[in-house]
Every structure is written in structure tokens, then in C-alpha cells.
Amino acid sequence: MKLLMTASQIRGLPVVTVRGGEDLAEVRDVIYDPEAGRLVGLTLNKRGFLAGRCREVLPAEAIHAVGQHAVMVLDESSLVAPEDAPGDVGRPATERNVLGNDVLTEGGTSLGKVTDLVLLVGSSGEVVGYQIDKAGGGLGYIPLPAQVSVSGVALVVPNLTGDFVQDDLVGLGAAVDEFRARLGLK
Amino acid sequence: MSESFLRSTGRKVISRASAKELGAVNTLLVDVEQRRIAAVVIGRGKNAHLVEWAQISGFGPDAVMVVDEGALRPPADDREAAAIEGRLELVGKRVLSERGNELGQIGDLTFDAHTGALEDLLIGDLHVPAGSLLGSGSYAAVLDKSQEPS
Numbered sequence: 169m170k171l172l173m174t175a176s177q178i179r180g181l182p183v184v185t186v187r188g189g190e191d192l193a194e195v196r197d198v199i200y201d202p203e204a205g206r207l208v209g210l211t212l213n214k215r216g217f218l219a220g221r222c223r224e225v226l227p228a229e230a231i232h233a234v235g236q237h238a239v240m241v242l243d244e245s246s247l248v249a250p251e252d253a254p255g256d257v258g259r260p261a262t263e264r265n266v267l268g269n270d271v272l273t274e275g276g277t278s279l280g281k282v283t284d285l286v287l288l289v290g291s292s293g294e295v296v297g298y299q300i301d302k303a304g305g306g307l308g309y310i311p312l313p314a315q316v317s318v319s320g321v322a323l324v325v326p327n328l329t330g331d332f333v334q335d336d337l338v339g340l341g342a343a344v345d346e347f348r349a350r351l352g353l354k
Numbered sequence: 355m356s357e358s359f360l361r362s363t364g365r366k367v368i369s370r371a372s373a374k375e376l377g378a379v380n381t382l383l384v385d386v387e388q389r390r391i392a393a394v395v396i397g398r399g400k401n402a403h404l405v406e407w408a409q410i411s412g413f414g415p416d417a418v419m420v421v422d423e424g425a426l427r428p429p430a431d432d433r434e435a436a437a438i439e440g441r442l443e444l445v446g447k448r449v450l451s452e453r454g455n456e457l458g459q460i461g462d463l464t465f466d467a468h469t470g471a472l473e474d475l476l477i478g479d480l481h482v483p484a485g486s487l488l489g490s491g492s493y494a495a496v497l498d499k500s501q502e503p504s
Contacts, residue, residue, distance in 0.1 A: 186452050188491040232452060233453040234454055235450070235454015236454065238450050238454040238455075240453065290454070
């Protein structure tokens, strides 16, 4: 049974050092690579009364764990200047936004529109699914296969995904492993 | 002998050399990295002083004995000043697992009255071995993942 949370739930969480117990910043936004299906990093806000955008970013590689109540990093050196961050963490996310994309199966059925990312709690930020606004109405949750094609307009997923639409995060947590096993992923 | 943080606060502090009462235990300064009591804080505010653990001749059930009055010193750095103001206090601090989940608050801690080594942290009904403490600061104390309910 996996414990999951959405990217919206991660926004605002404190970023806390394991070694020092200090809150360095809080999560502003989740930067995601939809083609690779993985988190690239987090942008940050300052904590406290001087709240505002924090120049430093947190690359996914430097995340110790994403938990229900905090994002853990080892120490201050985990936060880096955008120009020193690997990949695209420092760049704006607009052109690779998956939110609002239509989720289409390979067979051409629309399952709904992506409204949020779903991450595995306790991991270093593994993205395991999407929250969708279901074609038939209401929120649903789908597991994420390893590879998807994504255009910024639509996201193509295996037909099998249609059998795995869940009503809540608990259901998705229980379904992720079976979904991956059925697809032949580990 | 095992001693508790909560039980030892308020205990009188006596000079072994002069038998004079020097004050009462306000709080204890914990060295999180070494997982031991680094110093005893006596008095409050501007009158607060520290006594290094090595200068304590006996951490007894009725009194804390220090070698002499010369063992009392003012805070030497920012960390000690913060300790006197209670900002480094472990007891009452929020507890996070290294996986980022809240586990509760530290209610009390126990230590060896002879060596000053931390023994257990009390979090709710749980006794957590001090060896699980990875770090502590202004926001939280962080425990290793062995303390996370799976």
C-alpha cells in the first residue's frame, strides 16, 4: 500500500534539513518533466514574514524525501542557484505544462483532463500518477506508465489505463503496483 | 542511573567547594551530534549561566553538584545564547521523520546521570532511542526512518 499526495498538497510545505532541523524555505511549485514522467525539482518561497520568491531552487536529485508534512533535504547545500541546477529546474515551466492536457488512450478514448500530479510520499519525489477531471465528470486518479507521449495538448496512455481509473488517492496507492505489473514494469 | 529532563529542571545547584546554593536548573544544553548533555543552564535571562558537563561532580536526585562557583560562566556564543532563551529546547519540539512525516512532539528525554549520554526521547507513548536523532534545529527534531510507522 502506497501513501500518495498531489503536487497541490506539496505546495507550501516547509523544506527542512535532516542534519539541522531548520526550515530553509517552502515549496512554491513543482517542476515536472511529463515525457520522462519524473520530477525535475521544486521552486521555493522564503519562510516567515519576508515571504516572497526564493532565488534558490531544489533539484530533484537533492531531495532526501517528500513527506506529508515536509520536504526533507540533507543540509543548506541542497538548495542551489538556478544557473547551477542540473536540467531545467531554473527555467519556467510553461512550455512543458501537463496540466489541462487531454488524457487519451492509444485506442482513442478520452479519460479526462489532467488537473494535478500524484507523488509517492516518503520517496525522493517519484511521480506515480495524475489526478484527472474525468470525461464523465468528477475527479479521478490514473497511474502513470513509464513512457507516455505528451504534446502539451494531449497525453497518450496505454488502453489498460482505462481499467485503472480510481476515485481517490487511497485507491490509486493500491492500484499502482498492479498496473505496473500488468504493463510488465517492475 | 537514568535521569529525566523534566524531573531535573528546577533542581537546586550546589557548589561542592563552598556548599553554597548557586541557583536552580533552568534547562539543559544538548549536543545533538554527540547525543549527550553538553551543559546545564542555571538561572534565567541576564542572570543565566552555564556549567559544562565536565564541571559537574554529581547529577544527583536531590541536587546537582558543581565543583566550585568558578565553573559558572556566561554564554560564549550564539548557540549558547539561543539555548538560554530556550530556542534550542528539545522538549516540546516538533518531531519529523527523515521521510518528512510528523511523528509528534518531544515530551521528555532521559539521559545517563553519570555520563550525560542521551538515552531515550519520549514522543507520546513512544520511547525512541537517542541514536535515531539525526538533527535538531529551530523548526524540528529529525529522526531516522526506523522510527516511522510502516
